[in-house]
Structure formats: C-alpha cells, structure tokens
Amino acid sequence: MEGNSINWYPGHMAKARRMLEDNLKLIDVVIELVDARAPQASRNPDFDTLFTGKSRVLLLNKSDLADPASNKRWIGYYKRQGIEAAEIVSSAQNAKTTAIRLIERATADKVKRFEEKGMQKTVRALIAGIPNVGKSTLINRIAGSVRAQTGDKPGVTKGKQWVKITPHLELLDSPGLLWPKLGDVRLSEHLAFLGSINDEILNLEELSEHLLSTLRQLTPDALFERYKKLDAETPEGGLLSAVAKSRGFILKGGVYDTERAARIVLDEFRAGRIARVTLEQPPKEEDNAEAE
Ligand SMILES: Nc1nc2c(ncn2[C@@H]2O[C@H](COP(=O)(O)OP(=O)(O)OP(=O)(O)O)[C@@H](O)[C@H]2O)c(=O)[nH]1
Numbered sequence: 001m002e003g004n005s006i007n008w009y010p011g012h013m014a015k016a017r018r019m020l021e022d023n024l025k026l027i028d029v030v031i032e033l034v035d036a037r038a039p040q041a042s043r044n045p046d047f048d049t050l051f052t053g054k055s056r057v058l059l060l061n062k063s064d065l066a067d068p069a070s071n072k073r074w075i076g077y078y079k080r081q082g083i084e085a086a087e088i089v090s091s092a093q094n095a096k097t098t099a100i101r102l103i104e105r106a107t108a109d110k111v112k113r114f115e116e117k118g119m120q121k122t123v124r125a126l127i128a129g130i131p132n133v134g135k136s137t138l139i140n141r142i143a144g145s146v147r148a149q150t151g152d153k154p155g156v157t158k159g160k161q162w163v164k165i166t167p168h169l170e171l172l173d174s175p176g177l178l179w180p181k182l183g184d185v186r187l188s189e190h191l192a193f194l195g196s197i198n199d200e201i202l203n204l205e206e207l208s209e210h211l212l213s214t215l216r217q218l219t220p221d222a223l224f225e226r227y228k229k230l231d232a233e234t235p236e237g238g239l240l241s242a243v244a245k246s247r248g249f250i251l252k253g254g255v256y257d258t259e260r261a262a263r264i265v266l267d268e269f270r271a272g273r274i275a276r277v278t279l280e281q282p283p284k285e286e287d288n289a290e291a292e
C-alpha cells in the first residue's frame with residue numbers, strides 16, 4: 001500500500017463517529033465485530049476511548065473463512081485478557097442464538113436492577129466494527145428478515161438504523177468505522193486484503209501480488225491447487241502473472257492480463273475460495289513465555 005498518502009478515512013466516517021457519540025448514552029452493550037482472518041488489524045483502536053465504561057462483547061466474525069485452530073487460539077487469548085469473546089458466522093443460522101446469549105449475559109445485571117424496581121428494561125445493543133465485517137448481516141440474522149442492507153464491499157451502511165427485535169431488544173446498525181491515521185503498514189494491508197478499505201483508492205495489482213506472496217507463505221498447497229501455474233519456484237513479483245497464465249487471461253500481443261487477475265485473486269480470497277486462512281496470530285503472552 002502507498003503509505004500514508006491514501007485517503008482511507010473518508011468524511012462520512014467522521015460523521016458516523018459523531019453519530020455514535022451522540023447515541024452512546026442509549027447504548028447498554030457494544031457488540032464489536034472483527035474479521036477472524038485478521039483479528040488484530042480489524043479491531044478499531046479508537047473503540048477503547050469511544051466506548052469507555054460500556055459493557056462490551058467481541059465477536060470473531062467470518063470464522064468460517066479463517067483457520068479453525070487460529071480461531072480457537074484467538075478466543076483463548078481474549079479470555080486470558082479478560083475480554084468476553086466468541087467466534088461467529090453472521091450469515092449462519094445459529095448466529096442468532098450465539099449473539100442473543102452474549103447480549104443477555106452482558107446486560108443481565110442491568111436488566112435485574114430494573115426488574116427489582118418492577119420495570120422491564122429495553123436492551124439496546126450497538127453493532128460496531130470496521131467496514132465490511134458483517135455487522136448488517138448479523139442484524140438481519142438476529143431479526144430473522146432483511147432489515148439492513150448488506151453487500152460485499154465496504155461502506156454499504158451509510159447512517160444509523162435502529163432495528164427492533166422484540167419489544168425489549170433493539171439493535172443499532174452503524175456504518176463501518178476506521179480510524180483517522182493509518183498505522184502499521186502490514187496491518188493496513190490486511191484490511192485491504194479483506195475488502196474493508198475502498199478498492200478505488202488502492203493499487204489492486206500491487207495489493208494482489210502482496211496477497212499472493214502472503215498466501216504462499218501461509219497456505220502454499222491450497223494456493224498452488226487453485227492456480228496451477230503458480231508454485232514454489234515462481235519468482236516474487238511474478239505471482240500475479242502466474243495467476244493470469246493459470247486462468248488464460250492473455251491480452252492481444254500475448255501480454256498477461258494482470259489487472260483482471262488481480263481482481264479475481266482478491267474476490268476469491270475474500271469469498272474464502274482459496275483457503276481458510278488467518279493472517280495474524282495472537283501476540284505472545286509474557287506469563288506463558290516465562291512458564292516455558
Ligand atoms: N463467509 C461469510 N461471509 C459473511 C459473514 N458475515 C457477512 N458476510 C458477508 O460479508 C459481506 C459484508 O457484510 P455486511 O453485513 O454488509 O457488512 P457490514 O459490516 O455491515 O459492512 P458496512 O455496512 O459496509 O460497514 C457480505 O457480502 C456478507 O454476505 C460470515 O460470517 N461469513
């Protein structure tokens with residue numbers, strides 16, 4: 001990625017952040033979705049300050065696209081950090097049960113305090129996270145019908161939207177939020193791989209070449225299986241051409257159509273068609289290291 005020069009924090013996100021601040025007092029619990037393929041990169045660091053004092057739950061979403069052992073490792077890591085977390089597949093049937101159970105657990109004390117005063121609390125949960133992690137999909141799944149718009153690109157949800165689930169449970173859908181300053185380049189690139197940054201501001205061929213290089217390290221067999229002309233000997237910088245060759249994407253004059261290949265690689269990775277793969281592992285924990 002081209003360092004800090006890209007405009008990855010468009011104006012609508014600043015507006016969305018203000019919307020969240022204005023509605024915060026209504027919120028009983030914040031459900032934060034991260035992408036299980038990049039749990040570190042896809043956690044918005046601003047949320048700690050934005051949601052100070054709020055009850056919070058972390059959901060490792062799209063866990064169907066990530067490596068199952070890595071999902072377990074991340075959940076174990078969060079548990080040890082005292083973070084309430086679970087893996088989920090927003091698009092799957094059982095997402096509703098998992099999400100409701102977590103919301104109920106996180107708000108049980110508050111609901112009980114109301115009951116003691118003879119009142120029934122209406123629980124309001126905010127569904128938050130970076131763009132394209134599956135927030136609106138989860139809301140639709142919990143509602144049992146299409147109430148919020150979804151799509152395979154970032155920035156689908158534009159404004160706030162309350163969705164009433166029962167007379168005593170309401171969910172607030174919110175636009176995907178990034179943070180103003182691009183940090184670690186490797187992590188930002190992971191967000192671009194996932195499709196959480198607008199592709200129009202990215203150099204897709206460079207991005208796709210990097211993605212192929214990353215996948216060759218993490219899951220070579222699946223990659224070579226998918227793109228038959230790509231192997232361990234393909235030189236760095238020539239990976240995208242090898243994909244174009246595999247798919248017969250050849251332009252007039254025998255030039256490889258790397259632009260088309262780049263699109264295909266990104267689409268196939270994002271849809272989980274190359275492999276179940278996790279790009280980041282939990283940080284090493286001090287206590288464990290000492291125990292060894
Ligand atoms: N495989 C898989 N795909 C999912 C899952 N959850 C969501 N998706 C897909 O991911 C894409 C993004 O989903 P959305 O629900 O629109 O994401 P969002 O977080 O609301 O995105 P913005 O509104 O743009 O911030 C869609 O194509 C969904 O079908 C999941 O758990 N697994």
Ligand SMILES: [Mg+2]
Nearest residue numbers: 135136156157
């Ligand atoms: Mg949305």
